[in-house]
Amino acid sequence: MIAFPQPLTSVAAPLNPGALMDNVDTDAIIPSREMRSTGRTGLAEGLFAPWRYTNVDARTLDPDFALNQPKFARAQILVAGANFGCGSSREHAVWALAEFGVRAVLAESFAPIFHDNCIRNFLLPITLPRPVLERLAGERLMIDLAEQTVSAGGESHAFAIDREAKQMLAQGLDAIDFTLDQSDAIKDWIKSDRTERPWIYLEAQA
Amino acid sequence: MSRTLFDKIWDSHVVVNAGGGGTALIAIDRVFLHERTGAAALSRMAEMGRVVLDPARVFAVMDHIVDTRIGRKDGTLMQGGEGFITETRTACKTAGITLFDVNDRDQGIVHVISPEQGIVLPGSTLVAPDSHTCTQGAFGALAWGIGSSEAEHAMVTGTLRIARPKVMRVQFDGALSPHVTAKDMALTLIARHGAGGGAGHVVEFAGEAVRALDMEGRMTLCNMATEFSAMTGLIAPDAKAFDYLAGRPYAPAHFDDLYWDGLISDDDAQFDREITIDASTIAPMVSWGTSPAHTIPIDAAVPSGPQRAHDYIGLSPGTPIAGTPLNAAFIGSCTNARLSDLRRAAGILKGRRIAPSIETALAVPGSMAVKREAEAEGLDAIFEASGFEWRMSGCSLCFYAGGEGFPEGARVISSTNRNFEGRQGPGIRTHIASPETVAASAISGMIADPREFA
Numbered sequence: 001m002i003a004f005p006q007p008l009t010s011v012a013a014p015l016n017p018g019a020l021m022d023n024v025d026t027d028a029i030i031p032s033r034e035m036r037s038t039g040r041t042g043l044a045e046g047l048f049a050p051w052r053y054t055n056v057d058a059r060t061l062d063p064d065f066a067l068n069q070p071k072f073a074r075a076q077i078l079v080a081g082a083n084f085g086c087g088s089s090r091e092h093a094v095w096a097l098a099e100f101g102v103r104a105v106l107a108e109s110f111a112p113i114f115h116d117n118c119i120r121n122f123l124l125p126i127t128l129p130r131p132v133l134e135r136l137a138g139e140r141l142m143i144d145l146a147e148q149t150v151s152a153g154g155e156s157h158a159f160a161i162d163r164e165a166k167q168m169l170a171q172g173l174d175a176i177d178f179t180l181d182q183s184d185a186i187k188d189w190i191k192s193d194r195t196e197r198p199w200i201y202l203e204a205q206a
Numbered sequence: 207m208s209r210t211l212f213d214k215i216w217d218s219h220v221v222v223n224a225g226g227g228g229t230a231l232i233a234i235d236r237v238f239l240h241e242r243t244g245a246a247a248l249s250r251m252a253e254m255g256r257v258v259l260d261p262a263r264v265f266a267v268m269d270h271i272v273d274t275r276i277g278r279k280d281g282t283l284m285q286g287g288e289g290f291i292t293e294t295r296t297a298c299k300t301a302g303i304t305l306f307d308v309n310d311r312d313q314g315i316v317h318v319i320s321p322e323q324g325i326v327l328p329g330s331t332l333v334a335p336d337s338h339t340c341t342q343g344a345f346g347a348l349a350w351g352i353g354s355s356e357a358e359h360a361m362v363t364g365t366l367r368i369a370r371p372k373v374m375r376v377q378f379d380g381a382l383s384p385h386v387t388a389k390d391m392a393l394t395l396i397a398r399h400g401a402g403g404g405a406g407h408v409v410e411f412a413g414e415a416v417r418a419l420d421m422e423g424r425m426t427l428c429n430m431a432t433e434f435s436a437m438t439g440l441i442a443p444d445a446k447a448f449d450y451l452a453g454r455p456y457a458p459a460h461f462d463d464l465y466w467d468g469l470i471s472d473d474d475a476q477f478d479r480e481i482t483i484d485a486s487t488i489a490p491m492v493s494w495g496t497s498p499a500h501t502i503p504i505d506a507a508v509p510s511g512p513q514r515a516h517d518y519i520g521l522s523p524g525t526p527i528a529g530t531p532l533n534a535a536f537i538g539s540c541t542n543a544r545l546s547d548l549r550r551a552a553g554i555l556k557g558r559r560i561a562p563s564i565e566t567a568l569a570v571p572g573s574m575a576v577k578r579e580a581e582a583e584g585l586d587a588i589f590e591a592s593g594f595e596w597r598m599s600g601c602s603l604c605f606y607a608g609g610e611g612f613p614e615g616a617r618v619i620s621s622t623n624r625n626f627e628g629r630q631g632p633g634i635r636t637h638i639a640s641p642e643t644v645a646a647s648a649i650s651g652m653i654a655d656p657r658e659f660a
């Protein structure tokens with residue numbers, strides 16, 4: 001697995017020049033029609049398709065879209081406003097961002113499913129106050145996961161992250177393997193729950 | 207210590223408390239997949255050589271990209287879509303998962319058929335890789351949407367590792383006015399408190415107006431908790447919930463056990479946040495922009511919002527929303543395509559024709575069971591006589607998968623839950639509202655107040 005780079009240094013691309021964009025939804029990040037297989041790859045080209053291309057079918061780039069500008073073309077950090085990643089639960093949104101090369105998203109707040117999908121894919125969601133984000137947009141940033149700071153020029157800002165999520169990201173741990181180590185506790189729990197809530201446990205279908 | 211309903215469900219599902227970090231290992235009672243995002247979880251599971259812990263508690267359905275035209279087969283109008291269907295079918299068989307297949311008599315939209323089958327139960331935890339899983343919280347379950355990786359985690363381990371959310375109570379006091387519905391309650395909450403208003407919280411819906419809703423209305427209300435950015439919504443189960451579920455295929459025959467009575471928030475339980483709304487102040491609502499928060503009472507004018515939203519939707523501030531000309535109408539989705547929704551829409555459509563400007567008008571039942579019940583009452587004939595096309599069940603044009611779409615550039619009145627840019631197709635402008643508002647507007651050929659058709 002790909003642990004989070006320590007530290008991560010990159011320019012931070014604002015999705016929208018001027019004002020931070022609120023409510024960026026997963027349909028915009030990866031439209032359903034760009035999800036062409038049951039796998040998790042081949043998605044980077046469809047990333048932000050409605051905004052990135054003036055003609056989606058011909059893949060004609062819109063020169064005004066931030067990620068099409070030379071300065072931000074290789075950005076590993078995105079900056080947006082409130083409620084980033086709202087809408088559909090599709091993890092394809094995170095897979096597309098990751099495949100494109102994005103390793104961190106800075107926003108005022110995140111939709112919960114998108115936030116957790118980021119953690120499971122070693123992409124760091126960082127919540128910061130809006131005035132700070134407005135200053136950081138377009139700048140070259142250094143993200144230090146161990147110290148939980150984002151810094152640019154002279155300023156440094158602390159961010160919060162759940163302890164376990166931090167460990168998963170820093171070490172590139174697979175959550176399923178991690179949990180499978182606790183299989184005994186799970187089996188014990190189910191055994192006692194079976195007597196308390198027998199209706200939960202259904203007969204296997206023939 | 208007194209606890210909220212959420213606290214009780216959470217506490218009773220903690221397998222391991224991670225200690226101090228805030229993350230717990232929570233037991234998951236039910237997993238429900240669909241072909242669009244579930245296929246990715248199933249294929250990854252197979253690739254990793256992992257197996258489902260208890261296949262009897264995992265379900266799947268084909269709903270998102272299935273053809274909804276009468277007489278459908280596996281073929282879907284979405285280019286390359288058939289692979290999702292055939293791969294999901296094979297993977298479900300291999301994994302031993304119960305599948306509601308394309309032409310199964312119990313097929314339907316995941317959040318409609320889960321309660322119909324008695325799969326979601328009060329006090330249980332249920333997850334699905336679909337954001338509207340919160341719909342099922344109407345039965346007093348902790349039901350929420352997750353990603354495909356988490357779905358795989360839940361299937362393989364029977365658990366999820368999650369951080370404990372905060373709890374908010376949204377109380378609707380008083381009574382709704384006539385022709386105002388659960389959809390209008392949800393839209394009012396989001397319009398007044400923002401599309402991010404529920405962030406970090408589980409929302410318990412309570413109060414007189416919530417108790418007064420039937421189970422279908424409660425599902426509509428909980429359905430939009432995700433549009434409020436909440437982890438999920440839930441409602442304490444009462445006799446209506448137990449009566450709905452008793453005896454359904456996967457549910458207990460009765461709910462007499464004392465356990466069920468305990469599924470309420472204690473009187474003095476503390477919530478992290480409380481919002482109170484007077485239900486009598488709610489009007490039929492309709493969205494004007496590109497976020498569910500961009501919603502106004504139907505007799506109001508478009509307010510001033512983000513320029514981008516005005517540009518996309520083509521309406522400037524100050525324009526009355528009623529009277530906006532339309533090209534299409536859609537009644538469907540896990541929000542508003544259950545029997546009572548179809549009945550109320552048909553009540554308005556009966557004896558009337560949709561306006562000539564409406565090029566596409568679709569009525570898509572939430573499940574095949576809903577379709578059969580509606581047909582038994584003759585609702586299909588009313589929809590068809592009015593000019594609506596009557597379909598098989600599925601998500602249909604609630605979202606755009608490619609293939610089938612609305613006419614280019616269409617402005618649609620829709621009983622769905624999302625009015626995002628491009629949600630129903632590139633350039634399509636969506637106005638979300640209740641089924642009766644959709645019906646009234648389809649007849650008028652422009653956004654119209656359902657109270658004028660009652």
Ligand code: SF4
Binds near residue numbers: 315316540600622
């Ligand atoms: S009906 Fe629409 S919102 Fe509901 S599950 Fe299907 S696509 Fe999602």
